[in-house]
Amino acid sequence: MDPPRRRGTPTQWAALTAVVLALVFAGTAAVASAGRDGGSAAPATPSSESADAGFARDMAVHHQQAVEMSFLVRDSTDDEEVRRLAYDIANTQANQRGMMLGWLDLWGLPKLEAGKEPMAWMSGADAMDKGSDDGMDMDHGDGTGHGGTDHGAYEPHDGSLMAGMATRTELDRLRDARGERAEILYLQLMTDHHKGGVEMAQGCVRLCEVGTEKALAKGMVAAQESELRLMADLLKARGAKPRA
Incomplete structure (x- = not known):
C-alpha cells in the first residue's frame, strides 16, 4: 500500500524523516556486522543471559505491538498526518524488529526463552540510575522521557508484558x-x-556490549523522542493530551 500524501508542518516531518533515514542506514550496517563487531572488549557472541540478547528479544516483542497498533489506526481514520506517522512507525519498527531477530539467529540464540521475565536483563545493574554519563538525560522535563521508571516493579497484565505496552482491552478499544x-x-x-x-x-x-546494537539503541532513543514531540503536537491539535 502506498503511503498517503504528506500533510502537516514541514519542519516536523522533515526532522522525523531525517531520523528515520539515519536509522535505516545505521541498521543496514548493523545487520552486516552485528555478528562479529562488539568492540575490542566485547565477546563476539553474546550469551543467552546477556543484556544484548535480552534487549533484542524484548524489543522485538515491544516493536511488534507498535506495528499492530499502527496498522489498526491506518484502517480507522482518513487523517493524513496520523496515517503518515503510523506508516513511518510501522515501517521503521518492523525493520528494526527484523534486525534484532536476525542478530539472535546469528548468535545462535532462541528468540523466546521460557521462564524469562520480560526486562529481567535490566535488573540488578542500576540501568536507570547512572545519570547522564553517556550524554543522555533520563528526565527530559518536556513530557517526552520516562524519567527513571522502576521497570522491576512492572507486573504483566491483560497482555501488557512490558512498560508502555497496551493491554488487550486497550487494543480492542482501538480496533473499535x-x-x-x-x-x-x-x-x-x-x-x-x-x-x-x-x-x-x-x-x-x-548495558549492551555489541557496538552495533548499542548504536541502534541510541538511534531508537533519538527517533522515538522526536516522534513523542510530534505526537504531543498532534494530540494538542485535537484538544487532547498524553495520558497521565
Missing part, C-alpha cells in the same frame, strides 16, 4: 474506534508505548 476518537487513542497509546521503548533502549545503551 473510528475517526478522531481512533486518532486520539492511538496517539495516547503510542505515546505510552514510546516512553517504555525509550526506557528500554536507554538500558541497552548502558
Whole structure:
C-alpha cells in the first residue's frame, strides 16, 4: 500500500524523516556486522543471559505491538498526518524488529526463552540510575522521557508484558474506534508505548556490549523522542493530551 500524501508542518516531518533515514542506514550496517563487531572488549557472541540478547528479544516483542497498533489506526481514520506517522512507525519498527531477530539467529540464540521475565536483563545493574554519563538525560522535563521508571516493579497484565505496552482491552478499544476518537487513542497509546521503548533502549545503551546494537539503541532513543514531540503536537491539535 502506498503511503498517503504528506500533510502537516514541514519542519516536523522533515526532522522525523531525517531520523528515520539515519536509522535505516545505521541498521543496514548493523545487520552486516552485528555478528562479529562488539568492540575490542566485547565477546563476539553474546550469551543467552546477556543484556544484548535480552534487549533484542524484548524489543522485538515491544516493536511488534507498535506495528499492530499502527496498522489498526491506518484502517480507522482518513487523517493524513496520523496515517503518515503510523506508516513511518510501522515501517521503521518492523525493520528494526527484523534486525534484532536476525542478530539472535546469528548468535545462535532462541528468540523466546521460557521462564524469562520480560526486562529481567535490566535488573540488578542500576540501568536507570547512572545519570547522564553517556550524554543522555533520563528526565527530559518536556513530557517526552520516562524519567527513571522502576521497570522491576512492572507486573504483566491483560497482555501488557512490558512498560508502555497496551493491554488487550486497550487494543480492542482501538480496533473499535473510528475517526478522531481512533486518532486520539492511538496517539495516547503510542505515546505510552514510546516512553517504555525509550526506557528500554536507554538500558541497552548502558548495558549492551555489541557496538552495533548499542548504536541502534541510541538511534531508537533519538527517533522515538522526536516522534513523542510530534505526537504531543498532534494530540494538542485535537484538544487532547498524553495520558497521565
